[in-house]
Amino acid sequence: MEKTKLMSLAECKIVDLPRINDPRGNLTFIEGGQHVPFDIKRVYYLYDVPGGAERGGHAHKSLHQLIIALSGSFDVVLDDGMQKGRFHLNRSYYGMYVCPMIWRALDNFSSASVCMVLASNLYDEADYYRNYQEFIQARNQ
Ligand code: TYD
Numbered sequence: 001m002e003k004t005k006l007m008s009l010a011e012c013k014i015v016d017l018p019r020i021n022d023p024r025g026n027l028t029f030i031e032g033g034q035h036v037p038f039d040i041k042r043v044y045y046l047y048d049v050p051g052g053a054e055r056g057g058h059a060h061k062s063l064h065q066l067i068i069a070l071s072g073s074f075d076v077v078l079d080d081g082m083q084k085g086r087f088h089l090n091r092s093y094y095g096m097y098v099c100p101m102i103w104r105a106l107d108n109f110s111s112a113s114v115c116m117v118l119a120s121n122l123y124d125e126a127d128y129y130r131n132y133q134e135f136i137q138a139r140n141q
Contacts, residue, residue: 007101007102008080009084011097011099012102014097015036015094015097017035017068017094028092028093030066032118035095036064036095036118038120039120041122045070045114045116046106046115047114049109049113051109055105055107055115056104057130059101059103059128060100061100061138062120063100065097066095066098066117067089067098068092068095068096069090069094069114070092070116071092071112071113071114072109072111072112073090074089074107074108074115075088076098077106077107078098078102078103078104079102079103081135081139081140095118101135
């Protein structure tokens with residue numbers, strides 16, 4: 001992998017999703033390629049997360065993701081090997097876009113929170129770096 005093509009923390013950003021406000025209840029929608037910079041191939045969600053738990057703790061080689069606090073709140077900690085950032089997600093109309101080759105952890109989950117993740121590809125264990133040192137080595141190659 002060429003160093004110049006590696007995406008950094010600067011590419012990860014909070015996406016402000018469309019909101020249709022209505023006295024009957026608000027509505028947000030997400031269209032692949034429109035509101036997220038990738039086609040959506042998979043959706044998964046975390047729920048019943050016990051207090052104090054940490055999820056994530058890995059990086060992806062080529063997967064793009066959008067992380068949304070559908071309910072409640074939690075923190076997303078991102079690390080590109082040079083810079084780290086902690087982002088608090090607490091609204092269902094904000095998404096955190098995470099590009100490939102970024103180490104991420106999720107913590108500080110509130111009770112009854114739901115974390116929905118939109119992903120650019122199907123689940124593939126071969127796409128993961130689960131060891132931080134291996135991730136750093138791959139970034140420095
Ligand atoms: P993992 O990605 O490590 O969870 P998180 O990053 O949220 O902490 O996945 C946990 C387990 O679930 C692991 O055994 C792989 C499995 N899994 C799937 O089978 N399909 C999926 O889409 C995901 C995200 C995980």
